[in-house]
Amino acid sequence: MGPPPETTPPAEGRAVPPLxxxxxxxxxxxAGIAAVVFPVAGLCALGLLALFPRPAPGRPxxxxxVLAFGLGAGAAALAMPAPPRETPPCLAQRAPLDLTGRVAEVEARPGGRLSVTLEGVRVTGGDCRQAPLPGRLALSVDQPAFRPVPGETLAVTARLRTTGGFDNPGGPDFALLRRLEGVFYRAYAxxxxxxxxxxxxxxxxxxLRREALRQAVAARLAPPEGADAPDRAGRAMTAALVFGDLSGFSQNDLDVLRRASLSHTLALSGxxxxxVVALAAGLAWAIGRLxxxxxxxxxxxxxxxxxxAPLVAxxxxxxxxxxxxxxxxxxxxCCAVLLFSGRHAPLLDGLFLALGLMLAAMPLVVFDVRLQxxxxxxxxxxxxxxxxxxxCRRVRWPGPVRWPVLGLLGVLWTSLCAEAAVMPVVCRLFGDLNFNPWINVV
Known part of the structure; x- marks a missing residue:
């Protein structure tokens, strides 16, 4: 008899899921996409990947x-919006100009301020006569009289400035972030x-339907006169979790959330x-009972x-x-497709597949901090x-003790895992560290 055939150990026995x-x-x-803007960081990432064991069977x-790195760099270079080569001379004047443009995006900021992105902008004031504005315009609206809706055409009277910010070495490059969106000018009104x-x-x-629904919810959540700060913040949290509307928060409210390590609750992420998926699971259980x-x-x-599926959409x-x-x-x-194909708990595979589709369609999304x-x-x-x-599988406690204790520890461990993974990026971008994972358990 020959030697027994080699078998691959089951995935359940692995400490870390394989790639x-x-x-x-x-x-x-x-890494190739990132190298277009941060060449040193991108090359260092490629060097770390090159340290993977090779040439084991199945390893790249x-x-x-190198080929994937080059493809990423080429995709990012093609997708990167080019800065304007020629600027209409009338834009150099510091006097307010009359602008008209179509609303592309509206984002509510704390304190009731709105961040509106206009596209197809034309300048009609001063010496400009329907001169097109290169790229899109980032408009900050303070004390708005109405909430614009994507698709509307607005007229704005404001001074134009190029995108950018204060020179803060090590901080976010606002001009770069705006360029990724095709925005080269900003205005305040x-x-x-x-x-x-x-x-x-x-x-x-x-x-239009989303805005009508948001207004209806905002009317029901409007705080009564004399409401204290926690009451206002609690009502604002509902609008933030449903619509991503931060206009009801004050800057102090956001600082409290940041110090409590709860800012991620406002990110509208996984x-x-x-x-939402848990709600669908509850509906499936109820249907099964009936x-x-x-x-x-x-x-x-x-x-x-x-x-x-329809709830997530x-x-x-x-x-x-x-x-x-x-x-x-x-x-x-992606996880739904993998589950239908017979895969069990495809967390990392679903993550990589989702990121692969996003990076193929929108390479510059690599630079989005929220996605990172x-x-x-x-x-x-x-x-x-x-x-x-x-x-947990090795714990032999009785059932009435095992499930509550391990469930609580599991929630805490999940919070620790997520915080440990994002900690380097948070320290790099925001310069502070607020480590309160136990608050996430609640």
């Missing part, structure tokens, strides 16, 4: 990393002084989508996925299609959860 051969290549592709060769006017209504039915025979045709996990619409919501929705769809934090948090949970799960 498929294409997944390190996706990391090299992302070094030339595949006061809504209560008539500097912003509506010229034409929106023809975007979904945006955690919020998981609540009509048990349905599980003979469709198992409970598959029924949960079918019920969750609706929540992405309510949340304004932020990149972190995109990532969560893409990941939900969201993806790192999920990756941290996927990497650090298996050791805790293996430890």
């Amino acid at each position: 498929l051969p294409w997944q390190p290549c996706l990391l090299a592709y992302a 060769r070094l030339w595949t990393y 006061r809504g209560d002084k008539g500097q912003v006017r509506r010229l034409a209504p929106s023809d975007d039915l979904l945006a 955690m919020n989508v998981s609540y 009509r048990p025979g349905i599980f003979l045709r469709l198992s409970r996990p598959y029924l949960t996925l079918f019920l969750a 609706g929540y992405c619409w309510l949340g304004g299609y932020s990149p972190s919501l995109y990532r969560a929705a893409f990941m939900f769809g 934090l969201s993806a790192l948090a999920v990756a941290g949970i996927g990497l650090f959860w298996p050791p805790f799960s293996a430890l």
